[in-house]
Amino acid sequence: MSTIESTIKSLRAIDPSVLSDDDRFRLLDELRATTRRAQSPWDVAWEHAWVDGVTKAAIKTLIDIGIFTKWAESGRMPMTTAQFAELTGADPTLLKRLLRQVAAECLIAEVDKDTYASTPWALRLGTEPSFASIYGTFYHDIVTPAFLSLPFFLGAQDGGFKNPTALTKSNWQRVHGDDSTFFGFVSSDPLRNQHFADAMDCHSKGNFTSWVDLYDTSQIINARLDHPLVVDMGGSKGHDIEKFLQKHPEVPKSCLVLQDLPEVLENFTINEGITVCPHDFFTPQPVKGARVYYFHIVLHDWPDEAAINILKNVRDAMEPGYSKILIHEVLVSDRFPSLTVTSLDLTMMALFSTLERSEEQFNKLIDDVGGLRIAKVWKARQAVESIIEVERI
Template identity: 30%
Template sequence: MASQTDDAKALAEKLEAFLNNPRAHLDSADDATLYRLSEAARKVSFATEARGDTVHRVAHSSMGMISQLADDEYGPNNVTTALASVGGQSGISYYFEMINQTFVAMPPFLRQTGYVNPTDPNNCPWQLGHHTDQSPFVWLQTHPEMMEFFLPWMANQRDGLPTFFDVVDFQKELGQKADDSTVLFVDVGGAMGHQCIALKQKYPGLPGRVVLQEQAHLIEQVKANPLPGFEGIEPQVYDFWTPQPLKGARAYYLRNILHDFPNHKCVEILQNIKVGMTEESVVLIDEMVLPECGAPWRATQLDMSMLTCLAATERSEADWRVVIDEAGFKIVKIWTYTQKLRDSVIVAVPK
């Protein structure tokens, strides 16, 4: 295993050296060599991508979905498996049925509005592309067939990538001296409860209450068809536009919530959470924290989706600091747990 790892690292170093000055190597290469190199690079890309990478790529460009084994003989590969998964099927349908229309609508929308970034979620390319005056989340409630694509894709789009709990020792950081009455983890807007389940599975002996907060229609779904492992988790109806009803939780957790909203709305959500906090409480903001330049390709694609659908944005660390400061919080630390997307957990407390 160590030898294979060393070989992979050596190959990566050779490729990086090659890419520092590719023309020096390519200008004298013949067509056959250029083709071999191009195909090898493409196949390495396919072999190393996670399921979520596959869905994002294939949603825009169909390639490499099966392998040719021999003349007139084909077979599945890792791309096929990803697309055949629940998350893969949902992701392709989600982009085709919901997102593509907003990208098509963006040029005429920008012409109509003077090429200014949209800031109103009720007036952005989404409404023009879908011929509606509703925001996406309201629209989804009246289109249950689309909700069947949306929820599985939100749950599965990061398949194959590390999670927050892979890199942060939650028990050490936030679970000390907890007992059965401690409100340990409140997942605000946590959909079907995947993160609550992940916490319980990672720390099965950790005492304390784990609470999933969601809108009423989703809590009804959770109660009617709970995911495996949901036992012991408390579902609670909550609207994050209202003051937080659970007082003194160790962690109020927001995963991929704030990127759906412009700054002033993020401030409102955070200030509502602050109402429930005590000295032992922290807010965990699980979002992409992007560099100022050289952002990952999937992050830039998601940024465009946020712009066209919600008049929102993915944010850099500087952007996050502005929002968090305006809400009356300060950042204690930032844990980055994926390099492909710069997924990070921002730990914040009231100033």
């Protein structure tokens, strides 16, 4: 057996279901590096210029046709193109061309001539609408236009290519106009707002370790129950508070507060009993003396000056020696940051002219707020995000 054949056999013997997250991430990093070593420069360029774009187009079309939902409902058995056509009413010639593209990307499995088997990815598309919505308005209304525009925005800046920091003169305004803001644009359309919230929910489930698994939440539930326990600031539809409730169902829901802009919250049905408190975090925090003020991927949306103002409003509502701020964010490592982290960092650049921060940058940010100190940074090797626990001095 040749070396290549032996290597391929070893790879096919790997069972991803028995891998820990840590081992899975390590394996993915090594496989990505190996793929790049095996590709020619033309292979890489072909993937970027043709494969990525047409694959997303094929996926979105198949979602709109209803293949994934109907496939899941019918039992997920392998099907021919003709059977898919009968199931969906779509043109079989069109389906064949779309399905073979998705199969060539190993997203579904070709098991016989013109016959395809499902995969965990395909099943999730068919059973979880929030997952499928990532390929909807979140993709084609929000992130893709910003990514396409970014090189032109950076090159057109006064003085040439510079790191952008102006929130109101960002790439976002280049795409959508000088008066547009990201959150105003998202919340102005109910479907877009729902798809953005769904994407953030899936993002927190699929990309990151849940905050209640990363942080010792017993410190929260052992606190006073006559005060709010968790104020989830910028919490969208409340998926992070839901995680807390799932871990601690004994906690009175009245102790949990969900905050976001009124136009964001009005689009969602929130778990009954959770206190919904419309709030703009650039104004004074109305909930005083809570045990925890929680931010999940919020501060990365804002440059330092704005983030400092947000944190000052929380600081002034905190009870010294009792209240904490938990900042649940990506920390950019000094060496070998992962592709997930670097992709998120450039996404922040494209949408807001902001960034993912390093631990050193967070230390400076907290020092510049004044009256606060970092008590601990909660990390896990397999977690992309960390939790920065902040106390009032």
